[in-house]
Amino acid sequence: MKFILNAINKRKRKRLKINRASLSYNRANHFGILYTYIDENKQKAINDFADNLRKDGKRVDLLPAITKQNADNRYFKTFKIDEVNSFGTWSNNNVNLFIYQQYDFMIYPDLKLNPELENIIINSYSKCRIGFINSKTDLFELVLRSDLEYDISHRLNKLLRYLKKLK
Secondary structure, X not given: OHHHHHHHHHHHHHHOOOOOOOOOOOOOOEEEEEXXXXXXXXXXXXHHHHXXXXXXXXXXXXXXXXXXXXXXXXXXXXXXHHHEOOOOOEOOHHHHHHHHOOOOEEEEOOOOOOHHHHHHHHHOOOOOEEEOOOOOOOOOOEEXXXXXXXXXXXXXXXHHHHHHHOO
């Protein structure tokens, strides 16, 4: 299935034309964060980042991909990676709402990308996609590198400082 989804993603990257533009941090109102739920430490770092955005009057939507059954009920909007078919159509309404929401910034804080999450990022109607993965496919409009790659709190704090400097 991943082979077919990879081919679908490659074709959509070439054909799907969405008007993208970066806004200043002061003018941005709506942020979306797509990530894979791993443990409570990562979730705490993402919640802290989202709280900092909310303190500045921003609206934040979180969409974690879960694999464990017990994580399903902890968060309002979640999805499982196996809820996509071979043609890139999602059966989960949370994913479909996330894709069609016009976020000012969509943030992908993870360092690994699988075809299912790539499909969401490609189809996203967000104005600016931010990630920490440098890919050949120009998946993100803004790619940040961090000196402490595997410390998600450090990466997100650095991202917040950078976003606040955008004018």
